[in-house]
Amino acid sequence: MHVLIPSAGAGSRLPGDAPKQYRRVAGAPIVAHAVSAFLACPRVTDITVVVQPGDVLAHAVLPAHPRLRVAEAGGVTRAQTVIQGLQWLRARGVDAKEWALVHDAARCCVTPDAIERLMDACEHDTVGGLLAVPLADTLKRAALGSIGRARHVATTVPREGLWLAQTPQMFRIGTLLQALERSDLAQITDEASAVEQMGLSPLLVAGSSSNFKVTYAEDLLLAEAILLARSAPAPTECKHG
Template sequence: MRLTERNIIEFAPSLDLTFFRVNARQNDRLYALIPCAGVGARAGANMPKQYRAIGDRALLYYTLSAFDACDELTDTLVVLSPDDALFQAADFDGLRFTPARCGGSTRHESVLNGLVALAEMGAQDHDWVLVHDAARPGVTPALIRQLVEAVRDDDVGGIIAMPLADTLKRAALDPALARIGNTEPRDGLWLAQTPQMFRVGLLRDALLSAQQAGFAVTDEASALERLGLQPRLVAGNMRNFKVTYPEDFAMAEAILLGRGA
């Protein structure tokens, strides 16, 4: 389902944390949402990277396997492009998830549409949703549970992230020079990963507000930050890296299949 004008009116932003505190319950359900409508142009393949093979399985299979192993999740929603001709449910036989062909032209739109689809499946505003990149196949059930344990009692929510370890360089203003402009202090800097875990209603309202303001959302947390909220940082690990470039597939094979890179 695509987000329409009617949906926007129906789910008009309230952004009231009091609602979520009052309605929070110990048995709030947990959902996962995997936006899977991208084409993965930087991966240099003739197909979206989530369908590239790692061993004898699609990359997406490994991602879904980690969430399937978490029995505490009510369901995992995979948001596909409406014209996705590569997805075959049989390729993921045995895994617990629900496909929805409601993906949009951007991640922002796909996640919004996915949140509307979750509501139609019965998710309530006070339930939790863990949004995760399809192209992070190194995620583990332990990492998912670590985030849930750290965030479930938090007013805002939180994300998996890594403290920046490397020296950070900013390029010179003229990109053609390919030279260092200056070194940036790395104190307090983190590399955002996923999953990112927020209340269904709070995330939907924050994304809608950003969309209506024309604000470019690079990850779900940035939509909440725009409203002055501060999601919790939960330390992850490098295994949970995002497959982006062609050479990343060799690293993913080394991690997932135990092969030398």
């Protein structure tokens, strides 16, 4: 099981003095929390964090570990970064039939249990799959031509059968690379959408709402609260007598 974490973006929707994957949350950079979750999974052979050439922050903030590597092979877009990361793995002898788990660097609250659940579900599947959660909220489509920041509802979209895609997403390296290289990357929003364009149906594996992608400033506060709560010591039981 090979993990690929594209970490070459600038995170423009979360202003700051560093790309969002390097912002500190609960005592560590966002990407470091994601890496730690995968390092806690014994079946993970290696983890490759794909960054832009010349990125010195990744080397500075990530832990030294024999299963962790930094590849300066990032592209202009996330999809290009994933393609170049997969090519980087293939150039180093990784077989096309092996599994790759692609995970967003900004999903710092993923847990080892969720990763293991995805691997269990997909390991013997013919296609692979992704973590996702059923849509719980009412979904509205905005009317076209809305002016300024105001938006009006055009219709309510039935939520039955709708899921929110998360990561990691797990596919055979050769299948995913072929899917991405054949796709119109402007239409690709995640790895599964590229695989779907090949006529394949990825498996949906139940994830958790806590596995969200840090995108806006308020997400930093929520991620910090979740991570700190997990690291807090369990309350001791009081004994009377």
